Amino acid sequence: MQTMRGNTRLIPGEPVQVGSTPQLLMDRYVVDDLNGCVRRVHEPxxxxxxxxxxxxxxxxxxxxxxxxxxxxxxxxxxxxxxxxxxxxxxxxxxxxxxxxxxxxxxxxxxxxxxxxxxxxxxxxxxxxxxxxxxxxxxxxxxxxxxxxxxxxxxxxxxxxxxxxxxxxxxxxxxxxxxxxxxxxxxxxxxxxxxxxxxxxxxxxxxxxxxxxxxxxxxxxxxxxxxxxxxxxxxxxxxxxxxxxxxxxxxxxxxxxxxxxxxxxxxxxxxxxxxxxxxxxxxxxxxxxxxxxxxxxxxxxxxxxxxxxxxxxxxxxxxxxxxxxxxxxxxxxxxxxxxxxxxxxxxxxxxxxxxxxxxxxxxxxxxxxxxxxxxxxxxxxxxRDRFVSVHADNDGGFMLTRPIVCPPDANELHVNASTEGEGFVRVAIREGEGARDGAWPDGWHFDQSVPFRGDRLDDTMRWSNASSLSAFAGRTIRLHFWLENAHLYSFRFE
Structure with a gap:
């Protein structure tokens, strides 16, 4: 429903090349939209x-x-x-x-x-x-x-x-x-x-x-x-x-x-x-x-x-x-x-x-x-914890801009922390042209293994696959779902 499917003459935009560099989230460089989330500056x-x-x-x-x-x-x-x-x-x-x-x-x-x-x-x-x-x-x-x-x-x-x-x-x-x-x-x-x-x-x-x-x-x-x-x-x-x-x-x-x-x-x-x-x-x-x-x-x-x-x-x-x-x-x-x-x-x-x-x-x-x-x-x-995207117990979502999944990427890593029963899940969506916003089978929130805890570097996983190789070199969006959680950065490896 909320996709670009059917636009036969849509000209694809230029995706963000993120490589394997950690992506901090204080600005809109990779962040496209927040719903129910806010940015928090963290004092040293x-x-x-x-x-x-x-x-x-x-x-x-x-x-x-x-x-x-x-x-x-x-x-x-x-x-x-x-x-x-x-x-x-x-x-x-x-x-x-x-x-x-x-x-x-x-x-x-x-x-x-x-x-x-x-x-x-x-x-x-x-x-x-x-x-x-x-x-x-x-x-x-x-x-x-x-x-x-x-x-x-x-x-x-x-x-x-x-x-x-x-x-x-x-x-x-x-x-x-x-x-x-x-x-x-x-x-x-x-x-x-x-x-x-x-x-x-x-x-x-x-x-x-x-x-x-x-x-x-x-x-x-x-x-x-x-x-x-x-x-x-x-x-x-x-x-x-x-x-x-x-x-x-x-x-x-x-x-x-x-x-x-x-x-x-x-x-x-x-x-x-x-x-x-x-x-x-x-x-x-x-x-x-x-x-x-x-x-x-x-x-x-x-x-x-x-x-x-x-x-x-x-x-x-x-x-x-x-x-x-x-x-x-x-x-x-x-x-x-x-x-x-x-x-x-x-x-x-x-x-x-x-x-x-x-x-x-x-x-x-x-x-x-x-x-x-x-x-x-x-x-x-x-490390990297200057600003977080935060959601309380009502939950919230963060959608990235279209980004290129690096050709050699196998994993998605996050720097995150949760409280109580909080979690971080992530779905992978299409990001190019008329396919923008589409939900590939097997990569929805339901298949995302929830992250819980407080770690500077943890690997996100999905129940259907052990690797991101299916998206290597393709333009995608990451759609994060947070509840009682702080997300500080993410990176591909």
């Missing part, structure tokens, strides 16, 4: 022991910020982190515009939990060079990233950071600009002779992602040109890190958003770009004495955003939080700020989400919170 579980890095030495002041980078070295497996720290005493006495006000600090770890402060001996701080300072003098809002092989003559790593101290070539130009540096080891850095590479305010996380598919660098920054508020998300790209495209406003600020979209570090995850969107909550008339009804003025949390190309972004319609502020407390470092930090790290079946926590409020509400404390915190997710 915070490490109960608290931050993994806090201030332990005078040169770390009140602690590191989330304005930095964490990555896992592909050759050694070692975790590496670069972040900036401001000297609060110097800033109070001399302001931010002096060389000793901001520093870059380097940390490393074997397990991502216990972090070392290598004694680099490069810069004097608080009367000694026995510290982990790798750069000093006007450095802030830094981001370190690995370079593709074609640029290894300049170094293995590059870093973009704000550079408020370097005088502009023209006195009429402002001091809001950015510099580029290169390094072979991530510790000893050389300024690019082309500096400064960019003028324009972007005093937040300046995240650069290399896209090997297009061989370009993608810079997520602030919208210097705006409608009166710079705290928006903008995008620019470059082939050589020197010449950049004119920035575009990337993330539309709408009626559901708080006053400020503060920044957005971006990580690659499989075929997706995932963004940690910072939301700063402040009443527009806070300085006139008005406050938000929920009392969140000055707090910053993180929302999850996603994109297939790094340029066109989507978010959940209800704007759920991804990394939330903890309740204020003596041991809580993130009750004021909870800001995700690129890059997310895949470690076996676990995804590690590092984030910067601050135990104080953002201006203009900061006067109500003292003293200032900062730390780098850790939360974790199970």
């Amino acid at each position: 579980v915070k490490r109960p022991e608290g931050p993994v890095i806090v201030s332990e030495h005078p040169y770390e002041d009140v602690g590191p910020t989330s304005f930095g980078t964490v990555l896992r070295d592909s050759s050694t497996g070692r975790y590496r982190m670069w972040t900036s720290i401001g000297d609060t005493q110097v800033i109070r006495e001399k302001g931010k515009g002096v060389p000793e006000a901001k520093r870059g600090h380097y940390y490393e770890s074997d397990d991502g939990i216990t972090w070392r402060r290598p004694d680099l001996g490069l810069f004097e701080c608080r009367g000694s060079k026995a510290n982990n300072v790798f750069l000093q003098g006007g450095i802030d809002h830094l981001f370190v990233f690995e370079l593709p092989e074609r640029l290894h003559d300049r170094g293995r790593y590059a870093m973009i950071h704000s550079d408020p101290l370097r005088d502009p070539p023209d006195p009429a130009l402002h001091h809001a600009k950015h510099a580029l540096a290169f390094s072979d080891d991530g510790i000893h850095w050389n300024d690019a002779p082309e500096n400064p590479i960019f003028y324009g305010r972007s005093d937040t996380n300046n995240c650069v992602v290399y896209n090997p598919d297009r061989d370009v660098f993608m810079w997520y920054r602030r919208a210097t040109v705006n409608a009166g508020e710079v705290r928006r998300i903008a995008y620019s790209e470059s082939e050589d890190l020197v010449a950049w495209t004119q920035p575009i406003n990337l993330m539309g600020h709408d009626e559901l958003d708080p006053m400020y979209l503060y920044g957005m570090p971006v990580s690659r995850y499989g075929d997706l770009f995932l963004g940690y969107l910072f939301r700063l909550h402040v009443h527009p008339r806070f300085e006139q004495g008005e406050m938000l009804p929920d009392g969140r003025d000055g707090r910053m949390d993180t929302e999850l955003a996603w994109s297939r190309d790094g340029v066109t972004w989507e978010r959940h319609a209800l704007r759920p939080v991804f990394i939330r502020n903890s309740p204020p407390g003596e041991d809580a470092f993130d009750w004021g700020h909870a800001q995700g930090m690129a890059n997310l790290i895949e470690d076996g079946d676990e995804v590690r989400v590092y984030y910067g926590g601050r135990a104080y409020l953002h201006a203009p509400a900061r006067a109500f919170s003292d003293p200032m404390r900062r730390g780098i915190c850790l939360a974790t997710l199970k």
Whole structure:
């Protein structure tokens, strides 16, 4: 009845080529329709022991910020982190515009939990060079990233950071600009002779992602040109890190958003770009004495955003939080700020989400919170479990777009969990042209062996067949039936 049979002149559409890659379900790339199901964003579980890095030495002041980078070295497996720290005493006495006000600090770890402060001996701080300072003098809002092989003559790593101290070539130009540096080891850095590479305010996380598919660098920054508020998300790209495209406003600020979209570090995850969107909550008339009804003025949390190309972004319609502020407390470092930090790290079946926590409020509400404390915190997710398609005990259905069953596919695997007597079943339907929607004999819901439990990788089975070989190379649709279940991803094997 609900098929396309009888259309003798129907032109088949272009099916989605999914291969054997896990298909996450937060967008409409493979999802065609939901009936009785909703999407759920899942918050990572915070490490109960608290931050993994806090201030332990005078040169770390009140602690590191989330304005930095964490990555896992592909050759050694070692975790590496670069972040900036401001000297609060110097800033109070001399302001931010002096060389000793901001520093870059380097940390490393074997397990991502216990972090070392290598004694680099490069810069004097608080009367000694026995510290982990790798750069000093006007450095802030830094981001370190690995370079593709074609640029290894300049170094293995590059870093973009704000550079408020370097005088502009023209006195009429402002001091809001950015510099580029290169390094072979991530510790000893050389300024690019082309500096400064960019003028324009972007005093937040300046995240650069290399896209090997297009061989370009993608810079997520602030919208210097705006409608009166710079705290928006903008995008620019470059082939050589020197010449950049004119920035575009990337993330539309709408009626559901708080006053400020503060920044957005971006990580690659499989075929997706995932963004940690910072939301700063402040009443527009806070300085006139008005406050938000929920009392969140000055707090910053993180929302999850996603994109297939790094340029066109989507978010959940209800704007759920991804990394939330903890309740204020003596041991809580993130009750004021909870800001995700690129890059997310895949470690076996676990995804590690590092984030910067601050135990104080953002201006203009900061006067109500003292003293200032900062730390780098850790939360974790199970593999692929950022967003699920969920149905409660009333049940629901998810239908995919027409997809090509890979020529060598024998099995359909799911990442799913159920509760109580819940289940996941799947029917296979035709997906091409006039056959679209047809139900092949033996592949209906009745023949689907129900999945129950909580597994990252399980094989769906049918009572009539042990293999999907009958559909190899054909265009099909997957029709999932869920009850008290979460479906996170599926893949062919």
